[in-house]
Amino acid sequence: MASSLLEGNEAIALGAFHSGCRFFAGYPITPATTIFNAMLRLLPPAGGVCLQGEDEIASIGYCLGASMAGLKVMTATSGPGISLYSEHISFAIGSEIPIVVVDVQRLGPSTGSATRGADGDIQFLRWGNSGGLPVIVLAPVDVKDCYHLTMEAFNLAQELRCPVFIASNKEIGMTRESIDMDSLVMPTIREREAPPPGEPFLPFEIPPGREVPYFLPIGDKVLVRQTSSTHGPDGYITTDPNQMAESRGRLMRKLHGAVDRFSFYEAHMENDADTLLLTYGVTARAAKDVFEERKSGRKPISLLVLKTLWPVPANLIKEKTKDVKRIVVLEMNLGQYVGEVRRVLCDKRVDFFGQMDGRLINPQQIKEVINHAQSIE
Amino acid sequence: MPSLLNESRPPVFCPGCSHERITHALDSCFKNMGLQGNQVVIVSDIGCSGLFDTYFHTHAFHGLHGRALNYATGLKLAQPELKVVVTMGDGGLGIGGAHLLSACRRNLDLTLLILNNFNFGMTGGQFSATTPPAALVASGFLNQLESPMDVCQVARSAGASYVTRCSSYRKDLPEVLEAALRFEGFSLVDMWGLCPGRYTKKNKLTPKIIEEALGNMPPLEGPVKENLRQEYGHHYRELASREKPALPPLKVEAKFRPPHPGRQDVVILGRAGQKVITAGEILCLAGLLAGLWVTQKNEYDITVLRGPSISELILSPEKIGYTGIDRASVVVAIGQEGVDRRSALFDHLDEDSLVIQAQGVEVPPSKARVQEVDFKGQGVSIQDWALACLSIMATLDEVISLEMLQSALKLIVKEQVLTSALELIARIQVGDGLKYR
Numbered sequence: 001m002a003s004s005l006l007e008g009n010e011a012i013a014l015g016a017f018h019s020g021c022r023f024f025a026g027y028p029i030t031p032a033t034t035i036f037n038a039m040l041r042l043l044p045p046a047g048g049v050c051l052q053g054e055d056e057i058a059s060i061g062y063c064l065g066a067s068m069a070g071l072k073v074m075t076a077t078s079g080p081g082i083s084l085y086s087e088h089i090s091f092a093i094g095s096e097i098p099i100v101v102v103d104v105q106r107l108g109p110s111t112g113s114a115t116r117g118a119d120g121d122i123q124f125l126r127w128g129n130s131g132g133l134p135v136i137v138l139a140p141v142d143v144k145d146c147y148h149l150t151m152e153a154f155n156l157a158q159e160l161r162c163p164v165f166i167a168s169n170k171e172i173g174m175t176r177e178s179i180d181m182d183s184l185v186m187p188t189i190r191e192r193e194a195p196p197p198g199e200p201f202l203p204f205e206i207p208p209g210r211e212v213p214y215f216l217p218i219g220d221k222v223l224v225r226q227t228s229s230t231h232g233p234d235g236y237i238t239t240d241p242n243q244m245a246e247s248r249g250r251l252m253r254k255l256h257g258a259v260d261r262f263s264f265y266e267a268h269m270e271n272d273a274d275t276l277l278l279t280y281g282v283t284a285r286a287a288k289d290v291f292e293e294r295k296s297g298r299k300p301i302s303l304l305v306l307k308t309l310w311p312v313p314a315n316l317i318k319e320k321t322k323d324v325k326r327i328v329v330l331e332m333n334l335g336q337y338v339g340e341v342r343r344v345l346c347d348k349r350v351d352f353f354g355q356m357d358g359r360l361i362n363p364q365q366i367k368e369v370i371n372h373a374q375s376i377e
Numbered sequence: 378m379p380s381l382l383n384e385s386r387p388p389v390f391c392p393g394c395s396h397e398r399i400t401h402a403l404d405s406c407f408k409n410m411g412l413q414g415n416q417v418v419i420v421s422d423i424g425c426s427g428l429f430d431t432y433f434h435t436h437a438f439h440g441l442h443g444r445a446l447n448y449a450t451g452l453k454l455a456q457p458e459l460k461v462v463v464t465m466g467d468g469g470l471g472i473g474g475a476h477l478l479s480a481c482r483r484n485l486d487l488t489l490l491i492l493n494n495f496n497f498g499m500t501g502g503q504f505s506a507t508t509p510p511a512a513l514v515a516s517g518f519l520n521q522l523e524s525p526m527d528v529c530q531v532a533r534s535a536g537a538s539y540v541t542r543c544s545s546y547r548k549d550l551p552e553v554l555e556a557a558l559r560f561e562g563f564s565l566v567d568m569w570g571l572c573p574g575r576y577t578k579k580n581k582l583t584p585k586i587i588e589e590a591l592g593n594m595p596p597l598e599g600p601v602k603e604n605l606r607q608e609y610g611h612h613y614r615e616l617a618s619r620e621k622p623a624l625p626p627l628k629v630e631a632k633f634r635p636p637h638p639g640r641q642d643v644v645i646l647g648r649a650g651q652k653v654i655t656a657g658e659i660l661c662l663a664g665l666l667a668g669l670w671v672t673q674k675n676e677y678d679i680t681v682l683r684g685p686s687i688s689e690l691i692l693s694p695e696k697i698g699y700t701g702i703d704r705a706s707v708v709v710a711i712g713q714e715g716v717d718r719r720s721a722l723f724d725h726l727d728e729d730s731l732v733i734q735a736q737g738v739e740v741p742p743s744k745a746r747v748q749e750v751d752f753k754g755q756g757v758s759i760q761d762w763a764l765a766c767l768s769i770m771a772t773l774d775e776v777i778s779l780e781m782l783q784s785a786l787k788l789i790v791k792e793q794v795l796t797s798a799l800e801l802i803a804r805i806q807v808g809d810g811l812k813y814r
Contacts, residue, residue, distance in 0.1 A: 001630075001631060001668060002628040002629060002630045002631075003628070003629055003631075003665045003668075004626035004627055004628055004629065004665075005626075005627070005629070005658065005661050005662060005665060005671065005673075006626055010626070014626070023451070023454070023455060025451070030679060038623075041623040042623045044613075044616075044617030044620045045617065045618075045620040045621060045622040045623065046622065047617070049454045049455070049613070049617075051450075051454070053447075053479075054475045054476065054478070054479040055475055057444065057447070057476075058444075058447045058450075058475070058476055058479065061440070061441075061444045061447025061448055061450075061451065061476075062447055062448075062450050062451040062454075063451060064440070064447070064448055064451060065420075065438065065447065065448035065449060065450060065451020065452040065453075065455070066451035066452065066454060066455040067451070068438060068448070068451075068452065069451065069452045069455030069456045069459075070455065070456075071455045073451075087441050087444075088441070088444070091440055091441060114679045115676070115677060115678060115679055171674065171700065174675065175672060175673065175674045175675070175700055176657075176658065176661060176671075176672065176673040177671065177672050177673070177697075177700075178661070178664070178665055178669070178670050178671045178672075181626060181628065182628075217456070218418050218436045218437075218438060218452060218456070218459075219415075219418070219436065219452070219455075219456035219458070219459050220415065221415050222415070223414055223415055223434065223435065223436055223437075224436050224437075225430070225436070225437040225438075226437065226438045226439070226440075227430075227437070227438075227439040227440075228439060228440045228441055229439065235437070236386070236431060237431075282700075285697075285698040285699050285700060286698060286699040288698045289698035289699050292698075359701070360699065360700065360701045362699060362701055362703060363698075363699055364703070
């Protein structure tokens with residue numbers, strides 16, 4: 001076996017590059033800066049563009065322009081930068097601009113702790129846009145996921161014309177790990193769909209049987225309009241309530257209706273388990289250790305690691321928890337995704353353990369939580 | 378060439394608005410240049426200048442307030458052949474100030490048309506970055522407290538290579554715009570005009586007054602000599618073409634057996650500047666050379682060259698889950714800051730654990746074996762202590778062998794320093810035997 005030593009951030013950059021990303025713009029911020037560094041090594045020699053924006057607003061703004069000109073684009077930051085991205089995230093949602101946004105999370109709120117990990121942006125990523133329409137958020141566990149999920153993120157962004165977030169964490173992004181690059185199974189790279197030739201093109205027209213408009217780049221022979229304002233199929237402002245309702249509904253439907261196709265996860269199910277650990281991100285690694293330790297013991301547990309967080313993969317969560325009595329949700333925050341799990345599993349007992357002190361949740365803590373949960377019963 | 382005006386959407390401005398003149402001047406300019414709609418993108422900002430993209434049969438991009446230069450930059454770098462025209466009001470200048478400065482400094486081939494009518498027309502006539510303090514506006518007394526900005530002087534100091542300040546009522550406005558569009562680089566045209574819907578309701582301003590005011594200012598028209606330089610896009614592509622393609626990740630074949638078959642957890646406790654993270658990487662590569670799974674989790678403060686630097690390293694024949702280390706097999710104590718940060722680690726050490734302790738660094742009592750090393754006495758400089766400790770581990774047959782370490786060094790250390798690194802690991806003396814507590 002030939003292995004490489006990569007950190008999560010480098011793996012994200014490589015995944016992006018191999019997906020055909022040829023435009024990156026970012027603003028330096030710990031712990032996301034090494035994505036910028038890697039893109040700067042990868043893109044210019046390959047004819048691509050890597051820019052250092054004057055701030056985060058500009059960085060994602062550059063990406064939106066380049067994306068509408070037809071390039072696959074990515075930007076990367078941490079919580080304080082996501083705050084500044086907000087207006088452009090809303091733009092990308094409403095105006096269906098494909099972009100991959102990496103959030104290498106650090107302990108918040110605000111500038112918080114630059115070199116400490118957390119998963120504190122999980123609801124922020126979902127709701128940090130005006131209008132409250134859905135986004136896609138994928139959460140890697142390790143270096144391999146960083147590579148693989150970034151490729152999936154590019155595919156989803158092109159196919160569904162929307163922003164796709166990678167919710168990483170300092171503890172994944174800046175942790176180096178062995179990875180056998182040759183053993184990776186990669187998704188087929190997908191592109192935006194151009195309209196069938198010869199037919200008149202309206203930039204936001206939805207042909208029958210589709211939920212996503214066809215794409216032509218600004219600069220094409222055919223004129224293309226883009227606007228952040230509420231628009232009709234022709235890309236001009238609309239005041240028609242029916243058009244407004246239809247397009248808002250579609251922006252929700254196109255993601256919610258498709259999430260079963262991109263519900264990435266890892267499930268380790270034990271027949272005799274009455275407890276299931278449900279977690280995501282770097283915490284899944286400690287949870288997996290506990291699962292392995294318990295596997296051969298008297299009281300095995302099951303484990304569900306979600307890698308698609310938004311839209312909530314409700315069907316997957318219901319299916320994987322149907323045979324257990326209790327679910328223990330583990331998060332590197334003080335309780336965010338557990339609310340979604342409780343909403344989906346309103347008839348089940350859902351316990352929670354969270355921590356926000358810059359340290360990883362360790363296996364010993366998880367065992368104590370499980371034992372405590374069992375002793376309450 | 379035919380007009381590029383959008384016949385189905387004729388301009389809708391307040392009667393007497395100078396934006397309408399600019400719309401027609403821009404159309405004449407496009408016609409005179411022989412441009413077709415699909416060769417142009419109009420990137421419009423927010424406010425009345427944000428209506429421009431709808432009045433033309435060109436590509437169009439309309440976004441958020443003050444950000445038009447962001448989108449324009451992305452579009453131009455992705456489609457260098459496109460003629461990119463940005464329309465922005467004096468409001469956009471204020472909210473997008475950082476972007477304006479950046480565009481001036483960068484000199485990408487864009488044209489910024491500033492429709493400067495001294496107030497926020499669309500939202501009710503509030504003051505902007507160019508409103509005179511004596512003007513009556515919808516922001517009460519607030520504009521009396523601020524100095525208006527001369528955007529042309531700002532742009533010039535920021536490095537703009539083409540700046541024109543003019544009245545929207547200039548007869549040769551199409552030619553003024555054409556010269557700006559033809560300029561290869563960032564061009565800015567600051568056009569002073571009237572906002573009859575808001576501003577001129579309470580403030581006396583006429584084309585004549587504008588003309589006189591401009592006459593009293595130092596004229597600015599066209600290329601700014603001291604700022605002339607290469608266009609950004611061309612320059613970018615020229616420099617990028619000289620960059621060497623990025624190397625793919627290094628692949629390491631397993632060719633050694635580790636001294637111990639089981640999992641090893643190593644923590645290096647040092648301080649910034651001791652190359653702790655590099656030593657950790659070398660240890661991980663040594664692990665790969667023995668076919669092991671490895672992880673390296675680092676901890677340091679945001680300060681540079683101060684404070685603790687800690688690396689937690691796991692080398693294991695099994696896939697690694699949790700990347701933290703609560704029970705270490707080897708602790709390398711070479712910096713007091715690192716030891717103090719992780720003093721609790723020593724409570725969990727057992728008789729099998731090893732502490733490599735640099736002389737002069739205090740460590741808490743523990744059950745572990747302690748190997749003290751006098752680096753200073755051996756003439757090892759402090760930034761090499763972490764690497765020297767790897768050599769001690771190899772000598773003691775802990776975690777790695779000497780050949781693993783040597784091969785790992787050869788993988789990443791540059792040729793110039795490899796010899797001295799190999800010499801260093803060869804000359805380190807472990808010193809007196811292990812101490813037990």
